[in-house]
Amino acid sequence: xWALFVRDLRLSMRAGGGALIGVLFFLAVVAVIPFxxxxxxxxxxxxxxxILWIGAxxxxxxxxxxxxxxxxxxxxxxxxxxxxxxxxxxxxxKCLAHWAGTGLPLIIASPVLGLLMNIKGxxxxxxxxxxxxxxxxxxxxxxxxxxVSVALPRGGVLVSVLVLPLAVPVLIFGxxxxxxxxxxxxxxxxxFLILCAxxxxxxxxxxxxxxxxxxxxxx
Amino acid sequence: MRLLAENISVARGGQIFFSGISFSLSSGEALxxxxxxxxxxxxxxxxxxxxLPDAQGxxxxxxxxxxxxxxxxxxxxxxNGMKPELTVSENLDFWQKFxxxxxxxxxxxxxxxxxxxxxxxxxxxxxxxxxxxxxxQKRRIAMARLMTAFRPVWILDEPTAxxxxxSRHMFADLVEDQLEAGGMVIAATHQPLGxxxxxxxxxxxxxxxxxxxxxxxxxxxxx
Numbered sequence: 001x002w003a004l005f006v007r008d009l010r011l012s013m014r015a016g017g018g019a020l021i022g023v024l025f026f027l028a029v030v031a032v033i034p035f036x037x038x039x040x041x042x043x044x045x046x047x048x049x050x051i052l053w054i055g056a057x058x059x060x061x062x063x064x065x066x067x068x069x070x071x072x073x074x075x076x077x078x079x080x081x082x083x084x085x086x087x088x089x090x091x092x093x094k095c096l097a098h099w100a101g102t103g104l105p106l107i108i109a110s111p112v113l114g115l116l117m118n119i120k121g122x123x124x125x126x127x128x129x130x131x132x133x134x135x136x137x138x139x140x141x142x143x144x145x146x147x148v149s150v151a152l153p154r155g156g157v158l159v160s161v162l163v164l165p166l167a168v169p170v171l172i173f174g175x176x177x178x179x180x181x182x183x184x185x186x187x188x189x190x191x192f193l194i195l196c197a198x199x200x201x202x203x204x205x206x207x208x209x210x211x212x213x214x215x216x217x218x219x
Numbered sequence: 220m221r222l223l224a225e226n227i228s229v230a231r232g233g234q235i236f237f238s239g240i241s242f243s244l245s246s247g248e249a250l251x252x253x254x255x256x257x258x259x260x261x262x263x264x265x266x267x268x269x270x271l272p273d274a275q276g277x278x279x280x281x282x283x284x285x286x287x288x289x290x291x292x293x294x295x296x297x298x299n300g301m302k303p304e305l306t307v308s309e310n311l312d313f314w315q316k317f318x319x320x321x322x323x324x325x326x327x328x329x330x331x332x333x334x335x336x337x338x339x340x341x342x343x344x345x346x347x348x349x350x351x352x353x354x355x356q357k358r359r360i361a362m363a364r365l366m367t368a369f370r371p372v373w374i375l376d377e378p379t380a381x382x383x384x385x386s387r388h389m390f391a392d393l394v395e396d397q398l399e400a401g402g403m404v405i406a407a408t409h410q411p412l413g414x415x416x417x418x419x420x421x422x423x424x425x426x427x428x429x430x431x432x433x434x435x436x437x438x439x440x441x442x
Contacts, residue, residue, distance in 0.1 A: 075298025
């Protein structure tokens, strides 16, 4: 299983992999906001955490359709389906590798991009922390969408459309935890814990559903 | 060990591809599936490999530690299952680690990555990205995968397409080794594969209609 993790991570780093594309997209989304909104620093720091979260969510969705499609096209998926190793474990490891390849760079980039949005230190930390526990959930939810649309030639947009409604709770609790960390009356811990719970929930449900979909789509 | 296929039928989109195919294969035997294009050879192999969950009929493996035929099989389909971005040895190393199981860990015939590459006669290319290789070389590397982990059943879909004559002989030798060691080989092909003793299964489309609800006749004959 470690071999699978290393392989997928390596693929996301190599030319054509999704790691850098996600970060560049994240940068593009966040960088144009100040131009659109205007140089009002107060407003920017107010909407900053939400913009970072939306940018990270969209960037995380960007590479999801590749999760199984390449493996299906080159026949690797057939071989994976035939092994003694349960498929949901294989899917789980693929998700974790995908997250490490595309989600983790977003989290590392988020404090730097926070500077563009005039976000203060505490809020910056809160954004990074919520992204750290929230983005795996997006990958796990996305795995289901990617598995369902694996047989479609241009499944990328469909994956985003399928996944986005399910990812909305992640966004809501992620952003409200960040605001809880900055604004006084709002609490930080409850939304943060709910975010953790969502991730744990989908870390079980996502791989199970995705492996069932992959089995059904084999033809 | 004995592989039993009973009454395999495949219907797709309400039309029957083939139905009522039964055969049995013992250790050391090969089955060559042939027939014109589109008759369902690849589909039959995918059913045997457990990759078509909605097929009718039963495929079982008797007398082994394996729970299903899929677990006991190597499948070499039309695609090679290798990543063009990774080097040949990275690809094979991954499959070796991924496909390891108890039987594979104990079997002494399992080759290391460099030995497997040497066994298909491509010593010089192990450090190259898989995508740089020619079609024939890619196919040979895909065959090297079969040797990096032990599986008693080999399911091969047109294994020798794109191979030159020397490579075909090399492939026939690999299959011969597998059969001598008590394995089984099921191959679909348009070319003679050069197996010394093999059962032949010839799939033919129905005379009147390509896809009908009649049974297209399946004619197993010893060859």
